[in-house]
Amino acid sequence: MQPEIVLPCLDEADALPHVLARMPAGWPVIVVDNGSTDRTAEVAREFGARVVHEPRRGYGAAVHAGLEAATGELVAFLDGDGSLDPDVLPAMAAAVASGRADLAVGRRVPDSAGVWPWHARAANTVIATMLRARGVGVHDIAPIRVARRRDLLHLGVTDRAFGYPLELLLRAGRAGWRIDEVPVAYARRAGGRSKVSGSVSGTVRAGRDMIRLLR
Secondary structure: OOOEEEEEEOOOOOOHHHHHHOOOOOOOEEEEEOOOOOOHHHHHHHOOOEEEEOOOOOHHHHHHHHHHHOOOOEEEEOOOOOOEOHHHHHHHHHHHHOOOOOEEEEEEEEOOOOOOOHHHHHHHHHHHHHHHHOOOOOOOOOOOEEEEHHHHHHHOOOOOOOOHHHHHHHHHHHOOOOEEEEEEEEOOOOOOOOOOOOOHHHHHHHHHHHHHHHO
16 A cells, blocks of 8 residues: 655755655655745656645645645655655555554654754654643654545644644544654755754744644
């Protein structure tokens, strides 16, 4: 059972060749262009990906557009910046396909010093701790996950900004989903600067979107 891979992208033309070349063989890829001003869409097509345009800005808007556009039973999500190792996707998909888990998520393991800025890592730790206090046993809000498309749609996630992955985890926890958290190598992004961890202001914006969901 081969999932479709959704890559939410905003100005990732430089990173996409590296990212798409590393996808599991034979897995269809959907690149969601979230209003890019570079050649993101053109590069994606050149490498055989299907392109979906989502003009509403926001990480959640791009992810959900990819989820709605997918047609396979399983859907995998991964950032389009090359920072996360896609080699873990087959094992994550197998956990869901076998029925061992309802949702497989990644736990980032930096492959070198300085990959994960202190401000982003600290914010992630605080939010993950709050999640565990609510009975959701994860240690990271990583942007890599695999689940059944139908089940994700039924969760009814409404956030369309950076709070999307947190709301997904909260709703999955309330629904009693079995969550399998696996380590995934975390490297420097292949091009440009992260919209979230690349600056303190980006981390603050993402943290604000997430904290309001935990109140």
